[in-house]
Amino acid sequence: MKRTPQLLFKNRRPGETVWLRDYEQTGGYQGLKKALRELQPEQLRALVKDSGLRGRGGAGFPTGVKWSFFPADQPGPKYLICNCDEMEPGTYKDGELLQADPHQLIEGMIIAAYALQTESGYIFIRYAYREQFDHLRRALAEATAAGYLGRNILGSGFSFELHVHGSAGRYILGEETALLNGLEGKRPNPRSKPPFPAVRGLFGRPTTVNNVETLANIQHIVNGGAAWFKGLALTAKGAGTKLYGLSGHLERTECFELPVGIGLRELIADYGGGVWRGRNFKSCLPGGASTPFLSAAELDVQLDYQTLEAVGSRFGTGCVTVFDDRTCMVAVTLNLTRFFARESCGWCTPCRDGLPQVAWLLEKIETGQGTMDDLQLLKSQQRNISGTSFCALADGAMGPVDGLLRLFEQELIDHIQKGACPFERNQASGLRSQV
Amino acid sequence: MSELLSTQQIDQFKTRLAALEHPRELVVDLLLAVQENHGWVPDRGVELVAGMLGLTPLEVEEIATFYDKIYRRPVGRYPIHICDSVCCWSRGGEAIAAHLQQVLGIGMGETTADGLFTLLPTCCLGGCGRAPAIMVGRRFYGPLQTADVDRILAELRREATS
Ligand SMILES: Cc1cc2nc3c(=O)[nH]c(=O)nc-3n(C[C@H](O)[C@H](O)[C@H](O)COP(=O)(O)O)c2cc1C
Ligand code: SF4
Numbered sequence A: 001m002k003r004t005p006q007l008l009f010k011n012r013r014p015g016e017t018v019w020l021r022d023y024e025q026t027g028g029y030q031g032l033k034k035a036l037r038e039l040q041p042e043q044l045r046a047l048v049k050d051s052g053l054r055g056r057g058g059a060g061f062p063t064g065v066k067w068s069f070f071p072a073d074q075p076g077p078k079y080l081i082c083n084c085d086e087m088e089p090g091t092y093k094d095g096e097l098l099q100a101d102p103h104q105l106i107e108g109m110i111i112a113a114y115a116l117q118t119e120s121g122y123i124f125i126r127y128a129y130r131e132q133f134d135h136l137r138r139a140l141a142e143a144t145a146a147g148y149l150g151r152n153i154l155g156s157g158f159s160f161e162l163h164v165h166g167s168a169g170r171y172i173l174g175e176e177t178a179l180l181n182g183l184e185g186k187r188p189n190p191r192s193k194p195p196f197p198a199v200r201g202l203f204g205r206p207t208t209v210n211n212v213e214t215l216a217n218i219q220h221i222v223n224g225g226a227a228w229f230k231g232l233a234l235t236a237k238g239a240g241t242k243l244y245g246l247s248g249h250l251e252r253t254e255c256f257e258l259p260v261g262i263g264l265r266e267l268i269a270d271y272g273g274g275v276w277r278g279r280n281f282k283s284c285l286p287g288g289a290s291t292p293f294l295s296a297a298e299l300d301v302q303l304d305y306q307t308l309e310a311v312g313s314r315f316g317t318g319c320v321t322v323f324d325d326r327t328c329m330v331a332v333t334l335n336l337t338r339f340f341a342r343e344s345c346g347w348c349t350p351c352r353d354g355l356p357q358v359a360w361l362l363e364k365i366e367t368g369q370g371t372m373d374d375l376q377l378l379k380s381q382q383r384n385i386s387g388t389s390f391c392a393l394a395d396g397a398m399g400p401v402d403g404l405l406r407l408f409e410q411e412l413i414d415h416i417q418k419g420a421c422p423f424e425r426n427q428a429s430g431l432r433s434q435v
Numbered sequence B: 001m002s003e004l005l006s007t008q009q010i011d012q013f014k015t016r017l018a019a020l021e022h023p024r025e026l027v028v029d030l031l032l033a034v035q036e037n038h039g040w041v042p043d044r045g046v047e048l049v050a051g052m053l054g055l056t057p058l059e060v061e062e063i064a065t066f067y068d069k070i071y072r073r074p075v076g077r078y079p080i081h082i083c084d085s086v087c088c089w090s091r092g093g094e095a096i097a098a099h100l101q102q103v104l105g106i107g108m109g110e111t112t113a114d115g116l117f118t119l120l121p122t123c124c125l126g127g128c129g130r131a132p133a134i135m136v137g138r139r140f141y142g143p144l145q146t147a148d149v150d151r152i153l154a155e156l157r158r159e160a161t162s
């Protein structure tokens, strides 16, 4: 087990939070100073593009490319927004980062704001992250008092003010245009794209939305350079490290900072402590609830964007949920589909009506009431919903359904033929896990 | 019944609102402030917030009802949000939910007769590494076994009477 350089979790100590003085002592705000003194905004945008950093919020869009579309030179208000909604089941990395080291996000955001020439920013944070919300408020006050935020930052002539907005629940707020409506105090259904937020975003002004982990990487790229950042990954096309939050049937369900491109097998065995109770690996969600399942045949995959796409899934949020060999995959998919159906915002028909129907079909099959016609219906629903919804929530919901149909179709057929779930219910649902 | 917003809070919000180009961006802050004082957001709360923002009650209502952590109906002093998403489910979340319903003698969405506890299912709490998990009010608890649940309930009952 080679030790990975720690950037994002450098200051992390169990149960502690790093405040300004300690943050500065380990090199904090050096990246900001360097950026303001040595780099022009367009040089910074080019640097981030060269670094190969891709968005860590789930979609994986190259950050520098996104920034290159931003009208940084347009006069008038423009906004930078950090997305800390983090409500996709399995995903808890941004919460861990902010628990340990809130200044890291703030420094990254100030540099990003300078690169994009936005004078105003928001951190949008979910209801359940109350502690992280409080940490951010305290860290913002510290940063303002130290002159890192506010007017004429460190004498550079650049000004940036940053606010925290605490939300009140609902997964759809993580979708960036729904988030914008939420911030504006409107009913948070998604908006149509185009126009993209870079053109018409918050309050109709140019806006960039980035994930917590994406933004926290910026000062490290400034300090270490694009080539160094790229070299941190274990794949040729990858870049940087990644926060991997482990969950499900592992001995150790913790969050680790490891290279982009680490092998799934190694992550599970060396960091997750192996599949729990000495059982075998059956499947996993490699990057959150909306990423198609992998099976044991894919255990040798390296965790990166292209490599996971090549095996029919996605890197997503990089948070891995593992299922052991006693798990019923129909039951897992039913649980996931119920989540998406409940969190649907109700705006468009494929999602509002389609997801409950998928959940109903899965429930029928799981409880032994399903027929082969239901299986056909499930397949056609999956096709009908994919690509037809107003936003990406319903597409994401079809991720695990697609994985179930591709990798575990026999399991569906077994349910139908047996007229019951072939797995022992208690074990499949984990109900017996507490004894 | 406690007041919806104190005079001091109203003044503070008015100052903040006056400084904003788009006052309605504070609608969620205001609704949560009402909820913190009152336990939930009654019709009067929606009307109060609407009045402060220059919106109609209907415009505030369509926001209030969108968010699941804004309660538009009375809840107990301790709303218990039970995570039913996949990581908690995979590690015994259903047993925790069943145990809570059994020891409190109520179903999901119901409140105990003493007004202390309401059970609400919730999606992932962002504590998937500490599954199964619940959130009571805004406090996170996990990973849990049924014995932990009993201990937490006892603590909350003690807290409520002290
Ligand atoms: C239903 C849905 C939920 C999302 N939730 C989040 C989230 O919680 N955090 C996040 O950063 N991105 C989330 N996204 C992706 C955002 O829309 C957006 O792509 C992202 O914030 C961009 O940041 P990045 O490029 O730095 O990843 C979500 C997307 C969808 C469709
Ligand atoms: S897919 Fe449609 S209904 Fe579902 S969340 Fe997006 S806009 Fe709302």
Ligand code: FES
Binding pocket: A089, A090, A091, B083, B084, B085, B086, B087, B088, B089, B123, B124, B125, B126, B127, B128, B131, B132, B133
């Ligand atoms: S699935 Fe329960 S906290 Fe994430």
